[in-house]
Amino acid sequence: xxxxxxxxxxxxxxxxxxxxxxxxxxxxxxxxxxxxxxxxxxxxxxxxxxxxxxxxxxxxxxxxxxxxxxxxxxxxxxxxxxxxxxxxxxxxxxxxxxxxxxxxxxxxxxxxxxxxxxxxxxxxxxxxxxxxxxxxxxxxxxxxxxxxxxxxxxxxxxxxxxxxxxxxxxxxxxxxxxxxxxxxxxxxxxxxxxxxxxxxxxxxxxxxxxxxxxxxx
Numbered sequence: 602x603x604x605x606x607x608x609x610x611x612x613x614x615x616x617x618x619x620x621x622x623x624x625x626x627x628x629x630x631x632x633x634x635x636x637x638x639x640x641x642x643x644x645x646x647x648x649x650x651x652x653x654x655x656x657x658x659x660x661x662x663x664x665x666x667x668x669x670x671x672x673x674x675x676x677x678x679x680x681x682x683x684x685x686x687x688x689x690x691x692x693x694x695x696x697x698x699x700x701x702x703x704x705x706x707x708x709x710x711x712x713x714x715x716x717x718x719x720x721x722x723x724x725x726x727x728x729x730x731x732x733x734x735x736x737x738x739x740x741x742x743x744x745x746x747x748x749x750x751x752x753x754x755x756x757x758x759x760x761x762x763x764x765x766x767x768x769x770x771x772x773x774x775x776x777x778x779x780x781x782x783x784x785x786x787x788x789x790x791x792x793x794x795x796x797x798x799x800x801x802x803x804x805x806x807x808x809x810x811x812x813x814x815x816x817x818x
Contacts (some may be wrong), residue, residue, distance in 0.1 A: 720809070
C-alpha cells in the first residue's frame with residue numbers, strides 16, 4: 602500500500618537521469634507489442650488460420666470504430682489509434698501479472714495526453730493552415746486567454762482521468778489484498794485490473810479521436 606502511494610521506484614539511471622519503474626514497465630509493454638506484431642506479420646497467409654482471422658476481425662472492428670467517429674476520410678488514423686489503444690490497454694492490465702501499472706503514474710498518462718494534444722494541433726494546422734489559429738480569438742479577441750486555458754486543460758483532463766482511475770484501482774486492490782482471503786482479490790482484480798483497464802483505454806482513445814476530428818473539421 603505504501604509503495605503504491607509513494608510512487609514508482611527508480612530502477613536505474615541513464616546519464617544521471619532516473620528511469621522509473623513505470624518507464625521500464627512501459628518498455629516491457631512495447632516489447633510485447635512489437636513481438637506480437639512480428640509474429641502475426643510472419644504468419645500472414647492467403648488462407649488465414651484462426652489466429653489470423655481473429656487479428657483481422659480486431660483490425661476491421663477498430664477500423665470501423667475510427668471511421669464511424671472520424672469519417673471515411675480519416676481511416677488512415679486506424680494504425681495510430683490502434684497502437685495507442687493497445688499500448689494503454691496492456692499498460693492498464695499489467696497489474697494482473699504482478700507488475701506495477703504504468704498508467705498509475707501521472708508522468709506516463711501525461712505523456713500520452715501530450716501526444717494527443719500535439720496531434721490535435723498538428724493535424725488541425727495541416728488541414729486548415731494558419732487560419733486554424735484564428736479560432737483562438739473567436740468569437741471575440743479578449744477570449745484568447747480563456748481559449749488558451751481550455752486547450753491547456755485538455756492534457757490535464759485526459760491524463761488525470763486515466764491516472765486517477767488506474768491509481769484508485771491499484772489502491773483498492775492493495776487494500777482488498779491485505780484485508781481478505783485470496784479469492785476475493787482475484788475476483789476484484791477482474792474488475793479493477795481487467796474491466797476497468799479496458800474501459801479506460803477505450804475512453805482515452807475515443808476522446809482522442811473526437812478531439813482530433815473536431816480540430817480537423
